[in-house]
Amino acid sequence: MSEQNRQILLVSRPQGEATVDNFKLVETPLAPLEAGQVRVRNHYLSLDPYMRGRMNDTKSYAPPQPLNEVMIGGTAGEVVESNNPKFKPGDRVVGMFGWQEYGTSDGTLLKIVDDTHVPLSAYLGAVGMPGVTGWYGLNRIIEPKAGETVVVSAASGAVGGVVGQLAKAAGCRAVGIAGGEDKCRYVVESLGFDACVDYKAGNLYKDLKAQTPDGVDGYFENVGGEVLDAVLARMNPFGRIALCGMIAGYDGAPLPLKHPALMLTQRLKVQGFIVSEHMDVWPQALAELGGRVAQKKLHFRESLAIGLQSAPEAFLGLLKGRNFGKQLVKLI
Amino acid sequence: MSEQNRQILLVSRPQGEATVDNFKLVETPLAPLEAGQVRVRNHYLSLDPYMRGRMNDTKSYAPPQPLNEVMIGGTAGEVVESNNPKFKPGDRVVGMFGWQEYGTSDGTLLKIVDDTHVPLSAYLGAVGMPGVTGWYGLNRIIEPKAGETVVVSAASGAVGGVVGQLAKAAGCRAVGIAGGEDKCRYVVESLGFDACVDYKAGNLYKDLKAQTPDGVDGYFENVGGEVLDAVLARMNPFGRIALCGMIAGYDGAPLPLKHPALMLTQRLKVQGFIVSEHMDVWPQALAELGGRVAQKKLHFRESLAIGLQSAPEAFLGLLKGRNFGKQLVKLI
Incomplete structure (x- = not known):
């Protein structure tokens, strides 16, 4: 009996304001891990304004979010299983797994982070x-x-x-x-x-x-x-x-x-x-930002919505300014 | 009996559209030339869209044109009398004497130009x-x-x-x-x-x-x-x-x-x-532009209004796109 992965899909495009009906929560069995793959249990989803643009099917700098697929987004979590020598269980990682509890990938775009002096969630905010x-x-x-x-x-x-x-x-x-x-x-x-x-x-x-x-x-x-x-x-x-x-x-x-x-x-x-589009500056910027957070010279605040099912409502609130600081979903 | 200088003054500010009534033509006796001064008979006045902004008394990048003074503008002409060793009668010069037949100055901002291969009027246009x-x-x-x-x-x-x-x-x-x-x-x-x-x-x-x-x-x-x-x-x-x-x-x-x-x-x-605000590029730009005009690789066209009194009407036409190419007033 395979474990279930809970995911939120975009199932329709907004006519005017986005609504919770544009999203749908589904459960999908986790497939066995293949060679070279790594599986991550996401602890935090990042909610960001740019996601609203991706919900439309109009010309923009990025292709639209496809319908009936897992809603995109940055994630922070922990490796739970690995067939990839670059990752081991327990590694803290940030990735782009989107609105789901588990992410599976070949390790591309997955980055190990150190949460000794910088909280894991900060890698989706001030240090992300x-x-x-x-x-x-x-x-x-x-x-x-x-x-x-x-x-x-x-x-x-x-x-x-x-x-x-x-x-x-x-x-x-x-x-x-x-x-x-x-x-x-x-x-x-x-x-x-x-x-x-x-x-x-x-x-x-x-x-x-x-x-x-x-x-x-x-x-x-x-x-x-x-x-x-x-x-x-x-x-x-x-x-x-x-x-x-x-x-x-x-x-x-x-x-x-x-x-x-x-x-x-x-x-x-x-x-x-x-x-x-400016990946060349990321290392310098992240080093400076991480240093400032670790030295407690750069402050931030988080709004945590709890549980995957809260993501759509929290995202719509973000669009209306109801968040206070970085809007995250804490997965439980 | 001193010679007369004909001038056009700005006498009122536009309420909405500028009109010919905002301007007034006056005749003023030419004062004898002082030491260090040079006198220029203007042949061409330059009419440019930026002048419309100067007619208003609102915050902008430049101070407004004062009322009851000669309307500003670039000019091209010929030295007719000089008490300044840098200039001699017959020199072709460009300056900022504004809408008048004669300009008198200490030579500041007055520049001698060579009209052998570039027509004098071009120094108010493509080479200006x-x-x-x-x-x-x-x-x-x-x-x-x-x-x-x-x-x-x-x-x-x-x-x-x-x-x-x-x-x-x-x-x-x-x-x-x-x-x-x-x-x-x-x-x-x-x-x-x-x-x-x-x-x-x-x-x-x-x-x-x-x-x-x-x-x-x-x-x-x-x-x-x-x-x-x-x-x-x-x-x-x-x-x-x-x-x-x-x-x-x-x-x-x-x-x-x-x-x-x-x-x-x-x-x-x-x-x-x-x-x-970018005077540093002028020498390089003018050298390139002058070279292209002299080699007949850079083309332009002029709309000539004839006589000082035609300046206001020609300027208002410029604002409505009635000119065709560089709008000048040819003084006679």
Whole structure:
């Protein structure tokens, strides 16, 4: 009697907002391990905004998630069985097994990590793809100079938190934008930003202006829409905007940019990027991020949904900003 | 009895569209030349879209044109009197004397040019600020590679014509966008672009798609609005957009950008620039442009308005695309 693997499939594409009905939980027997293969029990699933784009069947930088297959995503877990000399049971590994309890592979894209000083889950956050995303946009696009002002939206999230803390370390004024008093307090008090603007308070531009008295030199964008309009109006000449995400428009109609001429009059550089296309920087970025986490100089927070079946609801909450810090599913 | 200088002043700021009533022609006696001064009889005034921005009293990259002063602008002419050892009567010079028949200065910003192989007026166009503008945006922002597709709007204009011809010389497919059949024919037949799309024909996106079968890698933007929306939708991954002008929005309400998320999904670099902030490239650019004009490898066309009094009307026409090639005023 083979063991069962529980998996979540994408079974339909959203019409407008994504819903839990787009997903389906199934149980599949685990096939015996073949030569060269390794089997991993996943402990954490990473939930990330980019997944929303993959649910659509439209032209984008990545092919769509196929229907009736396991939903994609980063995972962290432990090797439980191995026919591959590179892995042994007990190894902690990060991979891309998606929304399922067990992952089986030939070891490609599977990476052994050391959880002595860095918690396993952090390899899906500050010391993983979100951390490198923040590192790349800040260091390779914004290129902050000491004394400049750097703003980041979704500042309490996995990417935003890293951006602001690295900007502070670079000698900048770091200003976050987040939704709600709790998140803003956390961004300032726990993450050490100089200020955080609550976009839900209803005075986004005015509050942002008050917190950026010298204007904005670098902006790391995760949100788009009205938030982008507001920050654009505060940009200094020769400002740099790293476009990482536009979560505000993922579910519905495209959000226009109200005053694109500011990119010209302020001579801005606006650059979109996808961190997976810059693998050359990962080793340097991960070494720096891992070192900072181990030294407790880089802080983060996690929202844990418990059990595989909670993934769809937690993912939809992430799209609405209901998470607080890096959204994970802890598998039990 | 002193000689008279005829001048055009900006006397009011536009409310919406600029009109001829914003300008006033006056006659002023020429003061005797002081020590160190040089006097120039202007032969050509340059009319350029950037002047529209200077008419407003709003925050921009340059201070507004003061009211009741001579309207700014580039000029080409001939020294008629000199108390400055660097200049002698008969020298051909380009300067920034603005909309007037005579200019008087201490020689600062006045440059002697050689009109043996390059016509004097070209120093206000292909071998002047517009030419360097095209050179900079193409070479320093778009950085074209052979085989790529480069699109430029206002392709029959002073800047656009240079961009497309340099892109062709770099081994690219050069596609122009211009208004009307005559301009498009000129862009292809006289300037040597591979194709030109007539935005007035009513099928901008469809026609652009047909002429850019491999997508667009570099876009040089002079127009904004619907034209920018259309080209953005044709951009290839890692495309570069040099934002030089957005003339479509200069007179009225800000024109939104409909699908800013394309900058992210296509990982574009969008960069605004003002050529006067990059004086370091001018010598190299002017040497190359002057060489190409002298060798008859770089072609251009001029629209001449005759007489100082024609400047306001010609300038307003330029804003509506009524010029065909570089708009000048020939002083008589």
